[in-house]
Amino acid sequence: MSELQVGTTELTPSYRVDLRNPTNESLDEFINANVVSDWSQLTWKTVGKPYEVKSVASSKREWEHQHGEMSVKESWEFFNRSFHEWFVKDVPAELSSSKRELMKYLSRFQLGEVKKALGETVRLSLWNYAHRIEDGIWDPRGKRALFEGLDVRKPRILFLGAAEGYEAMQLHAMYPEGEVVMVDYDDFCRTDRFGLFPDSYPFLGTNPASGLPKVWHKNEMNIEYVISDIRDLPFGKEFDIVLSVGLLEHFPDDFKAEAMDWHRKFLKPGGYVVMTTPRLQLKSRLFYTIMADVMNHTYRELMDIRQMGLYVYEAGFDILRHGYIKVHNGIVAQPR
Structure with a gap:
């Protein structure tokens, strides 16, 4: 893309391109x-302490069950690989596939698979909104x-x-x-x-x-x-x-x-x-x-x-x- 596209926005399968409003008068905020x-x-008495996120990735729990507590560096390595996988997804294609899988398992009353497919569909839908549509990340x-x-x-x-x-x-x-x-x-x-x-x-x-x-x-x-x-x-x-x-x-x-x-x-x-x-x-x-x-x-x-x-x-x-x-x-x- 070049200066010819300044002022435009466009969705790709993985992310949004946003070249709108270079003068920052309205949309840049x-x-x-x-x-x-x-x-x-x-004072800290006035503002309170931050909210600690305590839910933990299942891959971390499984790894620690086998090997003991993860080091900080190992935790970051797990996170980087997991996070990167989502940035390179063709989100609409994977979301459509996930929904098809969900309907297939529902029709067969495979409840364990339904739960997995539903979770994946929800995650893909949230990622699609947060990263691709809203471009919040x-x-x-x-x-x-x-x-x-x-x-x-x-x-x-x-x-x-x-x-x-x-x-x-x-x-x-x-x-x-x-x-x-x-x-x-x-x-x-x-x-x-x-x-x-x-x-x-x-x-x-x-x-x-x-x-x-x-x-x-x-x-x-x-x-x-x-x-x-x-x-x-x-x-x-x-x-x-x-x-x-x-x-x-x-x-x-x-x-x-x-x-x-x-x-x-x-x-x-x-x-x-x-x-x-x-x-x-x-x-x-x-x-x-x-x-x-x-x-x-x-x-x-x-x-x-x-x-x-x-x-x-x-x-x-x-x-x-x-x-x-x-x-x-x-x-x-x-x-x-």
Whole structure:
């Protein structure tokens, strides 16, 4: 796709392409919640602690029955492989097939198979709505709105826990001519989640020569993918933007301060930390219940924006912007 398609949206069998509204006047939306005017006055007694997702994937339970407790790294490896399978599905075709199987088992009164087929149909229907129709997982319009207005030019971007790297590629498109370093400690993320991310997927950004909208693709971007534990990275304070998406909520409170320190450790003076976490809302709780076998291999919390912001503030950051998009909280911050 090219600039000729700017302003359009289109469904593929696996995901939605959305190049609508490059001027962010209506459809791109980051709700600047403004729920907190003075973070220093907010307390945990006021906001309460995040909601912990306690349902567990059956594959994790089965593995632990055979081998004992999964390590954190093994849990992430299970999650990455399970999650990736859903991104590459031809969702309409698989949904039609699942419904046919369900009707076949119903007609034969095979109740055990009916239960399995019904569960798969429900999961496919939810994934179709959440990822493909609503585009809530990638949410390009919301994330463009979250990322806009950063005072950077040709930035170095560090993405911690990068997985397929979607958000860093969106940032790169909006602030081009820089470079991205993606970090994950599961090589499957490099080879498959990022490696098989479609080259045809269009990211709406900016033409640095004209300032006009431009469509960018993965193979046009300056990206390095590093396989490493974040604690072992050799970088100094050399990045203009340090990004994490759905990372903080995987750490119990005893480890959240350390996770926040990782964001500070690699940031240039005057640089930006950009973070998201899944929102605490009814539809998110429903999603993680129905999709437990896909999603729930690791420790996970759902937060509201005040809870997320309090973690960030207590870790020594000033919050420049806080709010929410479709299914995530979003914060832009700088170290105090």
